Amino acid sequence: MFSIRLALKNLFRQKRRNLITIFVIAFAFFGYLFVESIMNGMEEMSFDNIRAFETGDIQIANSEYWEEREELPLENLIHWNNELEETIRQNQGVTGVSPELKFSANLNNGIDEMGVIGVGAIPERYNEVFQTKDYFIEGSLSALDENKAVIGKRLAELMDLEINDYIILLVRTKEDTFNTIDVEIGGIIRTPNPMLNNSIVLLPLELVQQRLNVDNGITMISLKTAPNQEETVIHSLRNKIDEQNLPISVYSWRESAANVIALSTTKKSGIGSIMSVVLLIGMVGIINNVILSALERTSEIGMMKAMGMKEWEIVFVFMVEATGIGILGGLAGCLLGFLGVYWLVNNGFYLEFFGDWSQYGIPIVDRIYGVWNYPAFGYIFIMGVFVALLSSIIPAYWAAHKDPVEAIYHR
Amino acid sequence: MQKKTKKLLIAMISIFLFITLTGVVLSQMTAEDIIQRRDDNEYIHTSRAEATMIISQGGRRIEKTMIMYSLEKDGLVEFTNPGDRGTKYLKRDDNLWMFFPDAEDIVKISGHMLEQGFMGSDFSYQDMMESDKLTELYSFTLLEEDTFNDRPCYVLEAIAVPGKKVSYYRRVSWIDKERFVGLKEELYAESGRLLKTSEVQEIEEIEGRWLPVQIIMENKLRKDTYTQFIINEIELNPELDEDLFSLQSLR
Numbered sequence: 001m002f003s004i005r006l007a008l009k010n011l012f013r014q015k016r017r018n019l020i021t022i023f024v025i026a027f028a029f030f031g032y033l034f035v036e037s038i039m040n041g042m043e044e045m046s047f048d049n050i051r052a053f054e055t056g057d058i059q060i061a062n063s064e065y066w067e068e069r070e071e072l073p074l075e076n077l078i079h080w081n082n083e084l085e086e087t088i089r090q091n092q093g094v095t096g097v098s099p100e101l102k103f104s105a106n107l108n109n110g111i112d113e114m115g116v117i118g119v120g121a122i123p124e125r126y127n128e129v130f131q132t133k134d135y136f137i138e139g140s141l142s143a144l145d146e147n148k149a150v151i152g153k154r155l156a157e158l159m160d161l162e163i164n165d166y167i168i169l170l171v172r173t174k175e176d177t178f179n180t181i182d183v184e185i186g187g188i189i190r191t192p193n194p195m196l197n198n199s200i201v202l203l204p205l206e207l208v209q210q211r212l213n214v215d216n217g218i219t220m221i222s223l224k225t226a227p228n229q230e231e232t233v234i235h236s237l238r239n240k241i242d243e244q245n246l247p248i249s250v251y252s253w254r255e256s257a258a259n260v261i262a263l264s265t266t267k268k269s270g271i272g273s274i275m276s277v278v279l280l281i282g283m284v285g286i287i288n289n290v291i292l293s294a295l296e297r298t299s300e301i302g303m304m305k306a307m308g309m310k311e312w313e314i315v316f317v318f319m320v321e322a323t324g325i326g327i328l329g330g331l332a333g334c335l336l337g338f339l340g341v342y343w344l345v346n347n348g349f350y351l352e353f354f355g356d357w358s359q360y361g362i363p364i365v366d367r368i369y370g371v372w373n374y375p376a377f378g379y380i381f382i383m384g385v386f387v388a389l390l391s392s393i394i395p396a397y398w399a400a401h402k403d404p405v406e407a408i409y410h411r
Numbered sequence: 412m413q414k415k416t417k418k419l420l421i422a423m424i425s426i427f428l429f430i431t432l433t434g435v436v437l438s439q440m441t442a443e444d445i446i447q448r449r450d451d452n453e454y455i456h457t458s459r460a461e462a463t464m465i466i467s468q469g470g471r472r473i474e475k476t477m478i479m480y481s482l483e484k485d486g487l488v489e490f491t492n493p494g495d496r497g498t499k500y501l502k503r504d505d506n507l508w509m510f511f512p513d514a515e516d517i518v519k520i521s522g523h524m525l526e527q528g529f530m531g532s533d534f535s536y537q538d539m540m541e542s543d544k545l546t547e548l549y550s551f552t553l554l555e556e557d558t559f560n561d562r563p564c565y566v567l568e569a570i571a572v573p574g575k576k577v578s579y580y581r582r583v584s585w586i587d588k589e590r591f592v593g594l595k596e597e598l599y600a601e602s603g604r605l606l607k608t609s610e611v612q613e614i615e616e617i618e619g620r621w622l623p624v625q626i627i628m629e630n631k632l633r634k635d636t637y638t639q640f641i642i643n644e645i646e647l648n649p650e651l652d653e654d655l656f657s658l659q660s661l662r
Contacts, residue, residue, distance in 0.1 A: 170526065178579055180602045
């Protein structure tokens with residue numbers, strides 16, 4: 001009891017130094033919680049944007065096409081017909097089915113040309129799966145019904161295009177022969193997914209099929225499922241495909257977004273590194289603090305030992321003091337972290353302020369918001385206290401191990 | 412005397428018939444004959460050439476120099492101008508690779524990248540890939556006879572043979588009637604839109620063949636852009652090592 005009282009008293013003896021150590025730990029914890037919240041927010045928004053604008057919840061494609069889908073080939077296509085659509089829609093949990101034909105093209109405005117990805121789609125079907133219709137600046141998705149094109153705002157700015165302008169898309173047919181699609185721009189979109197804003201041209205499916213000489217071929221079918229029904233639908237679709245021996249495969253959006261998920265995994269290891277740095281900062285602060293305390297109290301340690309205090313009791317005093325600093329630093333860090341994350345969750349910040357992140361494969365534009373991760377608060381607090389406790393043992397033992405006579409007369 | 416007159420008459424008729432018939436035969440050359448003659452004249456088995464490419468885009472002018480080697484369907488291009496020195500392109504059959512000395516890396520050009528302009532020019536990578544004889548890829552029709560730069564020409568229309576992989580669905584070519592060298596060509600998309608035109612500005616007789624040595628290519632989808640391709644020096648049928656057309660030689 002005496003040791004605990006002495007340790008608590010010691011905690012307030014060097015107020016300035018202990019306060020600085022507490023602040024260092026608090027800021028390190030705050031940094032971790034803040035960055036962790038941004039990273040998780042970024043991941044959540046990236047995944048939402050991919051599902052809402054690029055892949056839907058599930059995608060169906062020929063397995064050979066899937067392997068080479070990045071190259072946008074016009075081989076191994078799916079033959080789209082009512083029968084196939086009916087087979088897919090019969091699955092419970094499927095709420096939207098959108099066929100699409102993706103192809104590479106050169107967008108030409110008469111002065112410049114730029115490589116883009118063309119997507120042939122049926123507006124009503126596309127609306128069942130994707131949220132693009134809510135992000136039109138000008139025109140609407142019904143432009144596709146009028147044989148017009150829809151492009152992203154960023155692309156329009158880059159190519160100096162406006163609504164009702166005419167564009168020429170230079171494409172290659174299935175036989176690799178050049179063909180052109182001459183269309184009027186009937187809609188301009190600005191979605192939270194930069195991929196759509198920067199490089200996608202939406203066109204009517206029939207027109208694209210005709211210009212690419214692919215008959216009723218499509219590259220993929222995107223599906224929307226009822227909430228939490230994704231796995232069930234994938235399972236039942238796979239069974240049906242096996243039963244009917246269809247030459248297609250079913251993929252979760254996670255497989256489509258493998259690159260972003262890989263980025264997210266890298267991000268998690270990044271958070272791990274930040275955690276290590278944070279704990280290292282705490283450790284260095286605590287060790288430094290205990291060594292300085294021990295040096296200052298060398299005579300005191302000698303006196304206490306001479307009066308019969310045991311070594312483990314002296315170690316205990318230093319450990320309690322260090323743990324106290326850890327607890328105070330942790331609490332302050334969690335409080336600062338709470339305020340920072342609260343601001344991130346409610347206000348967020350403009351990602352564009354830090355440049356165009358879409359070039360690094362992060363499908364987010366505009367504001368980025370943080371997310372709450374309550375376990376992270378508890379985890380970092382416990383880890384902090386534990387590290388403070390552990391890192392004090394060696395310097396405390398070094399202080400306690402001093403010879404009492406030498407310690408008293410150390411000056 | 413009568414006999415002499417008769418012989419003379421027969422000789423004159425024979426000469427007249429020969430000239431007339433030869434003329435008829437020449438004027439009745441089919442489109443396939445014409446294009447075959449052009450292919451025979453222009454198709455080069457092996458060559459080494461030094462060339463300059465001048466890219467003009469809206470008042471901007473970029474000049475690139477290169478050394479080109481060709482051996483049947485294989486080709487190697489090495490850029491020699493200061494900005495691109497060491498950049499190489501290797502074509503082997505239907506594959507194209509590029510080597511950038513700064514990155515020290517070999518990149519395969521495939522898929523949609525083939526549609527891009529070769530080093531920013533109006534020639535696409537795909538244009539470089541077409542080394543097969545045109546007679547194997549297109550069916551030809553003789554449209555008319557015309558003149559181009561005061562040279563009498565056959566005007567031929569070529570439509571892609573179904574199933575053959577060609578870049579341009581339709582080509583209209585002006586072929587010199589005497590030298591069997593292509594002087595002008597219009598390249599069309601399947602939709603009928605004119606994509607590019609190429610015009611020969613200068614031809615030269617090299618080792619008994621008339622070859623175009625200065626060509627201008629215009630991209631008709633873009634304004635104020637054209638590329639001039641000038642062959643400064645060409646050596647036909649030189650001794651070339653096959654190893655020159657290997658990926659190892661790119662580095």
